[in-house]
Amino acid sequence: MMDNLVSQALYQVPAGALNVIFVMLYEVLILSLRIGSFLLAAPFFGSRMVPLNIRIILTFSLSIFLYGWIEVPNVISLSALELVGLVFTEAAIGISSGLIFAIAFSAVALVGEKIASTSGLSFAIQMDPATGTQAPIVSQFFTLFILMIFFATDYHLYVFSIVLDSYNIIPIGGKISLLNFYEAIIISSENMFANASLIMLPMVGVLLLINLAVGIITRSAPQLNLFSFGFPITILSTMFILYFAVSPLAHSFFDLIIDQVNLLTEMLGGI
Numbered sequence: 656m657m658d659n660l661v662s663q664a665l666y667q668v669p670a671g672a673l674n675v676i677f678v679m680l681y682e683v684l685i686l687s688l689r690i691g692s693f694l695l696a697a698p699f700f701g702s703r704m705v706p707l708n709i710r711i712i713l714t715f716s717l718s719i720f721l722y723g724w725i726e727v728p729n730v731i732s733l734s735a736l737e738l739v740g741l742v743f744t745e746a747a748i749g750i751s752s753g754l755i756f757a758i759a760f761s762a763v764a765l766v767g768e769k770i771a772s773t774s775g776l777s778f779a780i781q782m783d784p785a786t787g788t789q790a791p792i793v794s795q796f797f798t799l800f801i802l803m804i805f806f807a808t809d810y811h812l813y814v815f816s817i818v819l820d821s822y823n824i825i826p827i828g829g830k831i832s833l834l835n836f837y838e839a840i841i842i843s844s845e846n847m848f849a850n851a852s853l854i855m856l857p858m859v860g861v862l863l864l865i866n867l868a869v870g871i872i873t874r875s876a877p878q879l880n881l882f883s884f885g886f887p888i889t890i891l892s893t894m895f896i897l898y899f900a901v902s903p904l905a906h907s908f909f910d911l912i913i914d915q916v917n918l919l920t921e922m923l924g925g926i
Contacts, residue, residue, distance in 0.1 A: 682727040687718035692749025698760040728828045741828050751836050755843045759915040762847040763801045766855045767794030773862045774893035775886050801908040821923045839922035854907050865892045
């Protein structure tokens with residue numbers, strides 16, 4: 656019965672109005688490619704913590720907001736090959752923009768893994784809701800910490816504004832240079848390892864000195880068991896180090912976010 660009602664409603668719609676509806680849906684779909692690809696690859700929005708229906712609703716809400724402001728190529732004047740190239744171009748821009756921030760957040764997870772392996776907390780693992788894999792507790796703590804900074808400073812709105820402004824910099828259907836994509840991803844990967852090393856070296860250095868002290872004590876007093884004496888000291892020292900390092904870590908994570916925002920701006924401005 657519902658199918659009959661829908662069929663009758665479609666038959667009552669004039670052909671011209673129906674054509675306009677299909678053209679509007681096409682334009683909204685084209686507008687959603689770049690934003691949807693960005694949400695698919697961006698941290699938090701592309702993770703399993705955000706349901707798929709929420710991402711779809713957010714994508715089409717932003718696309719409807721852009722409808723009428725951004726010029727979309729005419730579907731009739733495009734060939735099939737040009738349409739396929741347009742889809743791949745929009746998807747490449749969105750995925751590259753999201754991967755830049757995903758790589759930055761991976762640097763924080765890398766810091767947590769190295770600190771956990773040095774302090775003996777690598778056995779304390781838990782299912783990560785963002786990736787669906789097992790990760791150390793320290794990595795999850797750092798990931799949630801940088802997410803809190805990212806949203807508390809409203810930089811997520813600034814990133815969305817950059818992606819939306821990219822339609823003016825790179826019009827839909829415009830030609831782009833893939834070299835800038837490669838350079839941005841390589842620079843982002845290089846920054847991931849460099850920033851992870853700079854953030855974790857002070858804490859790992861202190862833990863190394865503590866492990867050396869524990870080794871000297873257990874060597875001089877063999878009756879002290881390493882598992883009953885060394886591990887508790889190392890774990891408690893890690894807790895104290897993380898407690899006193901909250902403020903420096905917050906500044907480091909904030910600088911990391913700013914660097915990735917600048918890199919995203921340079922990438923979109925270069926292509």
